[in-house]
Amino acid sequence: MSLIRADPEEMEKTKMEKRVFLIVLDSFGIGAEPDAAAFGDEGTNTLGAIAKHPNFNCPNLQKLGLFNIDGVTAGEKTAAPTGSFARLQEQSMGKDTTIGHWEIAGVVSPKPLPTFPEGFPAELIHEFEEKTGHKVLCNKPYSGTQVLKDYGEQAMKENALIVYTSADSVFQVAANEELVPVHELYRYCEIAREMLKGEYGVGRVIARPFLGRTADTFYRTTNRHDLSLKPPRATMLDLLKNAGKDVIAVGKIFDIFDGEGVTEKIKTTGNTNGIAFTKALQTRDFEGLAFVNLVDFDMLYGHRRDVAGYAAAAAEFNDWLPQFMAKMRPEDILMVTADHGCDPRYTKTTDHTREHVPFLVYGSEIKPGVNLHTRYSFATIADTVCKALDVDYCADGCGVYDEICK
Numbered sequence: 001m002s003l004i005r006a007d008p009e010e011m012e013k014t015k016m017e018k019r020v021f022l023i024v025l026d027s028f029g030i031g032a033e034p035d036a037a038a039f040g041d042e043g044t045n046t047l048g049a050i051a052k053h054p055n056f057n058c059p060n061l062q063k064l065g066l067f068n069i070d071g072v073t074a075g076e077k078t079a080a081p082t083g084s085f086a087r088l089q090e091q092s093m094g095k096d097t098t099i100g101h102w103e104i105a106g107v108v109s110p111k112p113l114p115t116f117p118e119g120f121p122a123e124l125i126h127e128f129e130e131k132t133g134h135k136v137l138c139n140k141p142y143s144g145t146q147v148l149k150d151y152g153e154q155a156m157k158e159n160a161l162i163v164y165t166s167a168d169s170v171f172q173v174a175a176n177e178e179l180v181p182v183h184e185l186y187r188y189c190e191i192a193r194e195m196l197k198g199e200y201g202v203g204r205v206i207a208r209p210f211l212g213r214t215a216d217t218f219y220r221t222t223n224r225h226d227l228s229l230k231p232p233r234a235t236m237l238d239l240l241k242n243a244g245k246d247v248i249a250v251g252k253i254f255d256i257f258d259g260e261g262v263t264e265k266i267k268t269t270g271n272t273n274g275i276a277f278t279k280a281l282q283t284r285d286f287e288g289l290a291f292v293n294l295v296d297f298d299m300l301y302g303h304r305r306d307v308a309g310y311a312a313a314a315a316e317f318n319d320w321l322p323q324f325m326a327k328m329r330p331e332d333i334l335m336v337t338a339d340h341g342c343d344p345r346y347t348k349t350t351d352h353t354r355e356h357v358p359f360l361v362y363g364s365e366i367k368p369g370v371n372l373h374t375r376y377s378f379a380t381i382a383d384t385v386c387k388a389l390d391v392d393y394c395a396d397g398c399g400v401y402d403e404i405c406k
Contacts, residue, residue, distance in 0.1 A: 018331045020385050021278065021290045021324075024104070024253075025317065026097070027298035029341020029355025031071050033089055036354040040167075041095070041346070044353035046302070046310075048074045049345035055311035058318040064336070064360045070373050071356065083362035084404040086372035088337070088380055095354040096168040097298075098203035098228055100339030101256045105235035106382030106393060113169035113203040113229075117141060120171065124200060125163065131195075132188045134180075135160040141167065143350045145304060147174065148210055148218040156213075161188065167351035169203035171196055174220075177209045182223045185209055193227040204228050204256075222269040224299075226255035236382040236393055237261025237291070243391045245288030250277055253291045263288075271296040271313055275320045282327045289385060302342025303350050310344045325362065333363040333388055337381060361404055370404050 029046035036042050047066075050056050051074035058066070058075070065081030067074065072087075092099045092109040099109045119125075119139040129136050135158055137151045142164040151162045155176065162174040171192055175185050189207045196202050207225040212218035237247050238261035247263045251274050254265035268274040271294045281290050294317065301310035328334065341355030359372070359381060375398070383399025386392070 017285055017287050018389060019286060020333045020335065020388055022335045022385060023292045025297050025336065025338050026293055026295045027302040027340055027342035027352065028338035029353060030069060030358050031356050033354050033356055039095055039354040041353040044341055044343040044346050044355055046341040046343045046355060047072065049307055049343050050311040050314060051075055053307050053311035055308050055315055057315050060318045060321040064362055066358060066360060068371060069358055081369045083360045083368060084366055084370035084372060086359040087356045087374045088359050088378050089356055089374060089376050091377045095340045095352045096203055097339055098256060100378065102231050103378035104339060104381050105237055106379045107231050107233060107235055108377065108379060114199060114201060115167060115169050116165050127195060128192060131191050132161065136163045138162050138164045141165050144208065149215045152218045153215055167349060170206055171202050172206045172208050174208040174210055177211055177221060182209050186225055189227055201229060226252055228256050228258045230258045230260055235261055236386055239386060239391055239393050240288055240389060245389055246286040247288055248281065248290045250274060250290060251293035252295055253293050271316065279324055288389060298342050302344055305344045305347060305350060307344045328363065330364050333361065333366060336360040365406050367404050367406055372400050372403065
C-alpha cells in the first residue's frame with residue numbers, strides 16, 4: 001500500500017485560515033443603559049419595541065441565545081442555546097455610529113464628540129457657502145426624511161444645499177442628484193470634512209443625495225457616503241492588518257474608520273445586499289476578519305420609527321442565519337452585535353438611543369450556552385476577535401475568548 005505524503009504548505013494554509021465574521025446589526029439595542037436618562041433615553045428598548053410585532057419571527061436568533069441575555073425580557077429563553085452570549089454596556093460618552101464602532105474595535109471615547117443642537121455657527125456656514133458656491137438651507141437638527149419634505153423644493157429652486165444635524169455628532173449635506181451630481185456632493189463633503197476640526201470636529205460628515213421633484217416624491221438614494229474622523233489611536237483593525245491578517249470591511253465599515261486598518265472594502269446598498277456579500281465571502285479563502293455593518297435597521301427603520309419595518313428586517317436576518325451557519329468552516333467564528341440603539345417606538349426624538357447591545361458568538365470551537373452576563377465595554381469584542389486570531393491587543397475591555405473556547 002502506497003502512502004500519500006501530505007504537503008506541509010497545504011497543511012499550514014488550512015491551519016492558518018481562521019476567519020471571524022463580525023456582523024453589526026446597526027442600532028439593534030436590547031434595553032436602556034443605566035445612564036440612559038442622561039441622554040434623554042430612559043426606558044428605551046429597541047428589541048422590546050419590535051419583538052411584539054407580528055413581523056418579528058426570529059427562532060434562529062433565539063437558538064443562539066438572544067433571549068437568554070441578561071436583562072432581555074422580550075421573547076422566550078431557550079433551554080440549550082447554541083451560542084455563547086453577553087450583554088455589553090458602552091463605556092464611551094456617546095450613542096452614535098462612530099463612537100460605537102470605535103469601541104467595538106477597542107477604543108473607548110471618554111469625551112463625547114461635539115454636537116450642535118442649535119445648528120452650526122454662522123461663520124462656519126458662511127465659509128462653507130463660499131467654498132462650495134452654494135447657498136445653505138436649514139442648519140438645524142432635523143429628521144433626514146422630513147428635511148427633504150420641508151426644504152427639498154426650495155433647494156431645487158435656489159440650487160442650494162441642505163445642511164442639517166441631529167443629536168449625533170454629524171454634519172449632513174443633502175442635494176438632489178439631478179442638480180448636484182454625486183461626485184460633486186462628495187467633493188463638497190470633503191471640503192466640510194477639512195473645515196470641521198478641533199472644536200467643530202464632528203464624528204462624521206455625511207453626503208445625503210436624494211431624488212424626486214416634489215415634497216411628496218423625494219427619497220434618499222443609496223449613494224450615501226460618510227467621511228469620518230480617524231480613530232484617535234490604533235484599533236483592532238490596525239493590529240490585525242499589521243499582523244498580516246485580512247480585514248474586509250463590508251458596508252459602511254470602511255467609511256466609519258476612514259479606511260484605517262482595512263485591507264479590502266465592499267460597498268453595499270442595504271441589508272439584503274450586505275448579507276449576500278457576507279455569504280459570498282464564505283466561499284473565499286482569507287485569514288482574518290470580515291467586519292460587516294447592516295445599516296437598514298438604523299437608517300430605514302430606527303430613525304423613521306418604523307416598528308413593522310424593523311421587525312421585518314430582523315426576521316430577514318434571522319432567516320438568513322441557518323444558510324450561513326451551515327456553510328461555516330471548522331475554524332470559523334460568527335459574532336453578532338450592535339453599535340447603539342434606535343428604538344422605533346420612542347417618539348420623543350428620531351435619534352439613536354443609549355442602550356445595551358447583544359453579543360452572540362457561535363462556531364464549532366465555541367462552547368454553547370455560556371452566559372457571559374454583562375460586560376462593561378463594547379471593547380470586549382475587540383479583545384475577543386484578536387485572541388481568536390492569535391493577535392496580541394490590549395483593548396479598552398477584557399475579552400471572553402478564553403471563557404468560551406472549547
